[in-house]
Amino acid sequence: MEFVQYEVENRIAYITLNRPDKRNALNYQVVAELKEAFSQASMDEEAKVVVLKANGAAFCAGADLAYLQQLQKNTYEENLEDSSHLKELFYQIYTLNKVVIAQIEGHAIAGGCGLATVCDFSFTLPEAKFGYTEVRIGFIPAIVKVFLLRKIGEIRSKQLLLTGELIDAQKAVELGLINEISDAENIKSRVNEFAQMLIENNSGQSMAFTKQMIAEVQSKTLEEGLQYAAEMNAKARASEDCQKGIAAFLNKEQVSW
Template sequence: MNFVEYTVKDRIGTITLNRPDKRNALNERVVSELKQAFARAAEDDSVKVIVLAARGSAFCAGADLAYLQQLQQNTYEENLADSSHLKELFYQIYTHPKVVIAKIQGHAIAGGCGLATVCDFSFAVEEAQFGYTEVRIGFIPAIVKVFLLRKIGEGKSKELLLSGELITAQEAKGFGLINHVVQPDELDEKVSEFARKLVKKNSGQSMQFTKQMIAAVQEMGLEEGLDYAAEQNAKARASEDCQKGIAAFLNKEKPSW
């Protein structure tokens, strides 16, 4: 892979956007490499938690301008295939069996803000700006909208998507778009500390099932959702991790995950 790096250390898999000269802008190839990296992490037994990072001054500036120009020449069928490609990446991250933490060292704009949106946790430096600027170039934030509505609700989503305004990291935290705002010299350590805590203290199986349930239950009515939750509860009781964790708790021991 040329634009995406994949490394593993201490059960933390790091997927790094490495196209700093283009502000880590997205095109067909970058999206393909991200999909490959996340698929690899899903199957990698040495990985329990994933960090999505980037090199350079920007986290991700959205779609590559040259790429956007190329898309203007495409047929509807070609553009549908291409937009489905990005949809699959966002869905892959949102439903990934492992927790994904975004480490945002710079601006996350349009599709780059979309990447941050679909991650489970996000840490950003104070200087980072966020926004969905699509309406300012006559485009629409179509795919990310589906995930953003789930994450922060209709009112706040409208404020961001219809205005096209950029907001600060602190404002993004207030919107519920990101979780933590840190100083630049603390970013690496804060993300590593949080990832290590998840690795050490939490059952990977339990985090996977909980994440999958959060994605699934929002599509259900109240009774259907409760029935689904009861079924998952019953299944979890028979899992190896649950039996191990409860036994450790009863014996006043800390389970080794």
């Protein structure tokens, strides 16, 4: 891949945006390579947790504006295909069978902020800025809106999406967009520490089931959601990981995940 790097270390799959000269801006190829990398991570038996990060001064500046300008010559059908390409990436990350952690060491703007939004956890530097600035260039934050409403609710989403304002890391934490702030010297070790906590303490299968349920249950009615939960509960009880975990607990043994 030209713009995305993939490596696994200590059961963590690192997916790294590597287009620093363009502030890791998104175009069709970058999105395609990210989709390929996340597909690889989902099937990689050596990786239990995924970390998304970036080389250079910016995490991701959103859509490549030169690319957007080029797309204005496209037909509606061509633009729909391109939009669906990004939609598939966001959905892939949001529903991936492994926990995804964003390690944000620079500004995350527009589509770049969207990438942070669909990750399960986000760690950032204090100087990073966040925002969905699409309305300021006559565009719309269409796809990310679906995920942002789920993540922080309507009032807070409107504040960000309709104003297009940039917010600092502390404000992003207060709004529930980001989990934690860490300084430049410690963010890598902090993300690694958090990832290793998940790896060592939790069943990968249980985290996958839980993440799947969080994604699906919100679109169901109360009765449908409870029925779905009961079915997943029954399914989990029969799983190898559940049997292993309960046996270890009853025998006062340390379970190895």
